[in-house]
Amino acid sequence: MTDRFVAFATAVVAVALVAAQIIAPAWAFVHSEPYALALAVAVWVLLTYALRASRGADGNRGRRLAYAAGGAALIALAGIASGLMGPDLQTLVRAPGTVLPLPDVHAAAFFPLVDADGIARGDTSVVIRRRGRAEIAIAPNRRRLLGTALLLAEPGAAAYIEARDESGQRLTITQPTNPAFLSPVLQFGTSVAIDNQQLPADEFAIPALHRRVTAIFIDAKAASAIHASRLGDQNVVLFSVRDDASHNVAHGIGFAPSGGDAEVGGLRLHVTIGTYPRLVVASAPLPIALWFGGAGIVLGLVFAWAWPAAVPHGVVLSASREGRA
Amino acid sequence: MRNALIVVVAIAVVAILAAAYLASGVQPGGGGGPAMLAGAPAQSFPAPRLGGGEDALANYRGRVVLLNLWASWCTPCREEMPDLERLYVAEGARGLVVLGVDQGESAEVAAAFARRHGVTFPVLLDEEQRYGRAYAAVGLPTSIVVDRTGRIVKGIDGALSFGQMHAVVDPLLSPAHAQSRALKQTS
Numbered sequence: 001m002t003d004r005f006v007a008f009a010t011a012v013v014a015v016a017l018v019a020a021q022i023i024a025p026a027w028a029f030v031h032s033e034p035y036a037l038a039l040a041v042a043v044w045v046l047l048t049y050a051l052r053a054s055r056g057a058d059g060n061r062g063r064r065l066a067y068a069a070g071g072a073a074l075i076a077l078a079g080i081a082s083g084l085m086g087p088d089l090q091t092l093v094r095a096p097g098t099v100l101p102l103p104d105v106h107a108a109a110f111f112p113l114v115d116a117d118g119i120a121r122g123d124t125s126v127v128i129r130r131r132g133r134a135e136i137a138i139a140p141n142r143r144r145l146l147g148t149a150l151l152l153a154e155p156g157a158a159a160y161i162e163a164r165d166e167s168g169q170r171l172t173i174t175q176p177t178n179p180a181f182l183s184p185v186l187q188f189g190t191s192v193a194i195d196n197q198q199l200p201a202d203e204f205a206i207p208a209l210h211r212r213v214t215a216i217f218i219d220a221k222a223a224s225a226i227h228a229s230r231l232g233d234q235n236v237v238l239f240s241v242r243d244d245a246s247h248n249v250a251h252g253i254g255f256a257p258s259g260g261d262a263e264v265g266g267l268r269l270h271v272t273i274g275t276y277p278r279l280v281v282a283s284a285p286l287p288i289a290l291w292f293g294g295a296g297i298v299l300g301l302v303f304a305w306a307w308p309a310a311v312p313h314g315v316v317l318s319a320s321r322e323g324r325a
Numbered sequence: 326m327r328n329a330l331i332v333v334v335a336i337a338v339v340a341i342l343a344a345a346y347l348a349s350g351v352q353p354g355g356g357g358g359p360a361m362l363a364g365a366p367a368q369s370f371p372a373p374r375l376g377g378g379e380d381a382l383a384n385y386r387g388r389v390v391l392l393n394l395w396a397s398w399c400t401p402c403r404e405e406m407p408d409l410e411r412l413y414v415a416e417g418a419r420g421l422v423v424l425g426v427d428q429g430e431s432a433e434v435a436a437a438f439a440r441r442h443g444v445t446f447p448v449l450l451d452e453e454q455r456y457g458r459a460y461a462a463v464g465l466p467t468s469i470v471v472d473r474t475g476r477i478v479k480g481i482d483g484a485l486s487f488g489q490m491h492a493v494v495d496p497l498l499s500p501a502h503a504q505s506r507a508l509k510q511t512s
Binding site: 207 | 433452
């Protein structure tokens with residue numbers, strides 16, 4: 001096995017590992033010590049080859065491949081640096097209307113206000129604000145590299161609730177355990193166990209009627225798993241209503257699909273089910289290092305194979321003299 | 326040897342750029358609740374007005390506004406209401422508007438509440454609770470004081486006495502304050 005082959009294989013693995021960090025930022029391995037160790041070994045192998053090849057140890061083609069090895073080493077180095085300088089992996093669930101400082105990214109994330117239609121469409125973007133720079137809107141399922149951080153807007157289950165009393169009068173909804181006290185949007189940040197299944201759950205209150213409501217999000221797959229065929233083949237929200245003293249109330253359990261009403265515990269709850277973005281923040285390689293590294297790889301490979309090997313100047317000179325003779 | 330030098334220089338350049346990039350960022354403030362909003366532009370949303378028509382906070386630009394978020398079930402809101410009405414009547418001529426915003430209730434409920442407490446100041450019906458969400462209310466009542474230029478001067482969680490309300494709005498109503506704000510805006 002030649003040095004060149006070892007360097008080539010190492011470069012492929014290193015670039016693949018760094019690419020994995022960008023493609024699957026929530027994968028725990030790309031934020032682990034073995035990942036950093038693997039990249040550190042790759043940097044050592046690649047730089048050793050680059051130095052030796054630049055001195056001519058791998059021939060003329062090797063001299064050019066030293067650029068590619070250097071570029072791959074730079075990408076691997078960026079992968080290691082992101083672990084040291086970038087933010088910890090976290091998923092941030094915040095209510096619409098919330099502004100969240102992101103000190104690791106030197107920015108703030110704004111989660112825009114949304115109505116029932118916006119929840120149903122699920123097209124709300126998270127807006128990243130940085131002082132003196134243009135805003136960045138990250139649409140659902142889109143990602144953005146920002147310094148040594150990767151920001152991903154991941155759609156999370158959400159429900160917009162409208163509450164009325166039995167006579168149809170609209171009622172205030174509060175979320176006493178949520179910093180967004182007056183938000184009618186549930187984001188199911190906790191979970192409850194039903195039939196050994198962990199299901200997303202949330203809570204809200206209707207102070208005018210002294211009611212506390214637990215809402216459990218059940219998608220079609222979960223409904224099948226808990227043998228709740230009555231819920232049908234659709235996403236529903238299951239409501240459990242108690243009074244202020246946490247006592248159960250009559251007819252206090254019911255459910256509604258998106259666009260439907262649940263009549264529970266003296267309340268009529270209209271629910272719109274959809275998604276609202278959660279912000280995943282993960283460390284990522286510095287984009288500029290990836291550009292430089294990628295350019296090094298491309299130039300190294302192009303020069304090594306697309307151009308014929310350069311003939312040393314002295315050889316050309318002696319050949320022409322021989323011709324004259 | 327020259328190639329090796331290029332690789333090392335490239336790495337050094339990237340490291341320097343990374344350090345410069347990280348050092349150039351902003352340091353956003355933390356905290357929560359309406360108090361953190363001081364200095365920010367006041368957000369406005371159109372909403373039905375009690376008594377008919379549509380209204381919004383933005384329609385009161387040029388006047389000092391005490392935006393008060395309330396609901397009929399909220400006991401401190403009830404207690405605060407006579408003082409809000411008194412302030413509105415006392416300081417209306419100097420350019421103060423008290424703008425009540427009912428959070429999430431029907432017009433009938435809000436109207437009955439306003440009648441019971443003799444409210445004459447304008448009241449918005451915010452069924453979607455947008456004002457409550459935008460102004461980071463952590464409870465009710467919540468008061469937001471907005472100056473003549475539409476900037477938030479103070480956000481307050483909880484009920485206020487007449488003296489406390491007056492102490493916040495009085496400096497904003499003075500002609501000297503209006504002039505200094507106008508000068509700041511033109512400069």
